Amino acid sequence: MNGPDxxxxxxxxxxxxxxxxxxxxxxMERVNKATGASTxxxxxxxxxxxxxxxxxxxxxxxxxERFNIFSECPGAKTCTLILRGGAEQFIAExxxxxxxxxxxxxxxxxxxxxxxxxxxxxxxLSGYIHRYADVNVPHKQQAVVKAFxxxxxxxxxQLCDNAGFDATDILNQLRVEHKKGNVWAGVDFDREGVRxxxxxxxxxxxxxxxxxxxxxxxxxxxxxxxxxxxxxxxxAQPQGPPQALPQGAAQRKKKKKQQAREAEDDxxxxxxxxxxxxxxxxxxxxxxxxxxLPIIEDSIGF
Numbered sequence: 001m002n003g004p005d006x007x008x009x010x011x012x013x014x015x016x017x018x019x020x021x022x023x024x025x026x027x028m029e030r031v032n033k034a035t036g037a038s039t040x041x042x043x044x045x046x047x048x049x050x051x052x053x054x055x056x057x058x059x060x061x062x063x064x065e066r067f068n069i070f071s072e073c074p075g076a077k078t079c080t081l082i083l084r085g086g087a088e089q090f091i092a093e094x095x096x097x098x099x100x101x102x103x104x105x106x107x108x109x110x111x112x113x114x115x116x117x118x119x120x121x122x123x124x125l126s127g128y129i130h131r132y133a134d135v136n137v138p139h140k141q142q143a144v145v146k147a148f149x150x151x152x153x154x155x156x157x158q159l160c161d162n163a164g165f166d167a168t169d170i171l172n173q174l175r176v177e178h179k180k181g182n183v184w185a186g187v188d189f190d191r192e193g194v195r196x197x198x199x200x201x202x203x204x205x206x207x208x209x210x211x212x213x214x215x216x217x218x219x220x221x222x223x224x225x226x227x228x229x230x231x232x233x234x235x236a237q238p239q240g241p242p243q244a245l246p247q248g249a250a251q252r253k254k255k256k257k258q259q260a261r262e263a264e265d266d267x268x269x270x271x272x273x274x275x276x277x278x279x280x281x282x283x284x285x286x287x288x289x290x291x292x293l294p295i296i297e298d299s300i301g302f
Contacts, residue, residue, distance in 0.1 A: 004019050004021050009021075018057070018059070018068075020068060030078070031052070031070065032052065033075060033076075033077075034052075034054070034070055034073040034075055034076040034078070035052025035053060035054050035070060035073050035074075035075065036052045036053065036074065036075050037050065037051055037052025038050050038052075052073075053073075053074065054070045054071060054072055054073045054074075055071050055072020055073070056070075056071045056072060057069065057070055057071070058071075062082060063084075067082075081098065083095055083098070104205070107205045107207050107208060108205050110207070111205055111206060111207040113205070113206040113207075114203040114204060114205055114206060115203070115204055115205075115206050115209055116183075116184035116186055116196075116197035116198040116202060116203065116204070117186060117197055117202040117203060117204040118156070118159065118186030118187040118188070118189070118197045118202050119155050119156025119159050119174065119186050119187050120174075120183070120184045120185055120186030120197050120198075121204075121209055122152040122153065122154075122155040122156060123152075123153065123156055123171075123174045123175070123178050123185070123186070124178055124183045124184075125149075125152050126149045126150065126152040126153050127149075127175070127178045127179065129145060129146070129148065129149035129152070130146060130149045132145070133145040133146050133149065153171060156170070156171060156174060156186070156187055157171060159187050159189075160187060163187070163189055163192075165187070165192050170187060170192075170193070170194065173193065173194045174186070174187075174194055177194055182196060184196050184197055184198035184199075185197070186202065188200075
């Protein structure tokens with residue numbers, strides 16, 4: 001189906017009716033939700049309750065495309081963001097950053113609990129698990145629990161490495177602060193030290209922390225549950241052009257194949273000779289002692 005003809009567009013424009021041509025069903029659905037209108041397939045029975053409303057409508061040229069903009073819609077719960085950039089790579093990077101920001105806001109609205117970032121949460125959990133293991137976990141199991149607690153310190157250590165800080169010194173300062181009861185003590189990226197990240201507004205949604213720790217524990221349990229691996233020797237070999245055989249190896253390989261082929265021919269010849277001999281003896285109606293059959297077969301290699 002083609003779009004409206006120029007005469008049809010002019011006819012509607014003369015009567016202050018905008019004609020957009022072909023519009024996708026997804027766009028129509030969004031317009032209906034924003035304006036409160038309903039899609040009609042005919043003009044014969046349009047009622048007032050079928051119509052929607054908005055504060056203003058305009059068609060605007062942006063770049064090489066034309067956009068229809070509905071503003072001040074009473075039922076609008078969404079908005080449209082237009083990204084611009086000098087190259088596709090810049091636009092793609094801006095889109096990823098914007099998507100991450102929107103997802104963070106979404107999680108923050110869904111779960112209003114926040115925790116301090118900068119490794120503060122991981123350090124406090126690590127200290128708590130260490131203390132729990134010292135009191136409640138006996139013998140060798142204590143080493144396992146403490147290894148899990150030490151694994152949580154990877155997050156602040158990696159943050160220090162990314163910033164170019166002395167990770168060992170920063171982690172020692174964090175341990176001291178958390179032993180003093182400062183549960184929100186984290187890495188200070190501004191002054192290369194330790195600070196209260198809750199007061200510094202370095203926050204993270206608690207749901208993100210919970211999901212990250214749960215995913216890490218599930219992955220570790222899955223790896224530890226594997227007791228055997230199967231290795232495909234063919235796939236383990238390097239993929240590349242076949243290497244040339246050393247001098248004389250090609251002739252030896254060819255000779256070995258020839259000897260194997262000759263041995264197969266000898267076995268086939270012996271089998272045929274045995275069959276012909278049995279047929280001749282049957283034809284002459286000679287008695288054959290079948291107790292000697294295994295000895296005959298062994299003698300010809302079967």
